[in-house]
Amino acid sequence: MPDYSKCIIYTxxxxxxxxxxxxxxxxxxxxxxxxxxxxxxxxSYNFKLYKNIRENNDEWEMKPxxxxxxxxxxxxxxxxxxxRRELNADLNSYSxxxxxxxxxTKTLKQYNQNNKEKNKEYxxxxxxxxxxxxxxxxxxxxENNKEKLSEYKQKNKEKIAEFQKQYYQDNKEKIAVSDKxxxxKNKEKIAExxxxxxENNKExxxxxxxxYREKKKAExxx
Numbered sequence: 346m347p348d349y350s351k352c353i354i355y356t357x358x359x360x361x362x363x364x365x366x367x368x369x370x371x372x373x374x375x376x377x378x379x380x381x382x383x384x385x386x387x388x389s390y391n392f393k394l395y396k397n398i399r400e401n402n403d404e405w406e407m408k409p410x411x412x413x414x415x416x417x418x419x420x421x422x423x424x425x426x427x428x429r430r431e432l433n434a435d436l437n438s439y440s441x442x443x444x445x446x447x448x449x450t451k452t453l454k455q456y457n458q459n460n461k462e463k464n465k466e467y468x469x470x471x472x473x474x475x476x477x478x479x480x481x482x483x484x485x486x487x488e489n490n491k492e493k494l495s496e497y498k499q500k501n502k503e504k505i506a507e508f509q510k511q512y513y514q515d516n517k518e519k520i521a522v523s524d525k526x527x528x529x530k531n532k533e534k535i536a537e538x539x540x541x542x543x544e545n546n547k548e549x550x551x552x553x554x555x556x557y558r559e560k561k562k563a564e565x566x567x
Contacts, residue, residue: 362434
């Protein structure tokens with residue numbers, strides 16, 4: 346029986362596609378994939394993944410995506426499906442849950458409701474361990490989709506403003522604590538940034554201060 350405490354979610358990338366899988370024995374699973382690519386007698390020979398690998402002259406790379414210790418196959422396949430959808434993997438021949446769209450959505454929804462805290466803790470830990478990777482991915486996405494993001498912001502100005510306003514109202518204390526922690530941890534960086542800004546805006550600052558003094562002087566005269 347598989348040891349689900351050793352579950353690993355993995356990806357296979359080719360020059361033109363992405364596949365997401367899960368396993369409790371990474372080495373054996375990688376060997377199985379390698380064997381299936383050119384094994385014409387294998388039932389999976391014509392799976393989308395293997396066809397794509399052959400079309401790309403056997404250029405493929407399999408890597409662990411995340412460790413996911415769990416209790417059973419259902420938990421493992423649901424997590425696999427979540428990651429597949431998150432990464433928009435296009436080489437899986439079927440949904441990882443083996444269900445139609447409506448049942449799959451219902452199953453995932455029920456699982457997420459039953460495992461809110463577990464998912465939250467897992468996501469927090471994953472973000473912490475992969476901070477640089479996620480930051481780079483977000484940066485790359487913004488670079489590749491500048492026009493698309495700009496267009497979205499223009500079309501949804503009011504909606505975005507309302508969301509930000511509501512989010513701030515609902516999370517005032519949390520934001521205040523976060524800002525305070527950031528300032529405490531980045532005192533030197535903030536001081537350097539402020540100094541640099543003052544250096545770059547000497548004339549504007551001087552002009553503002555001059556106008557402010559003149560305004561105060563006029564108020565005193567009146």
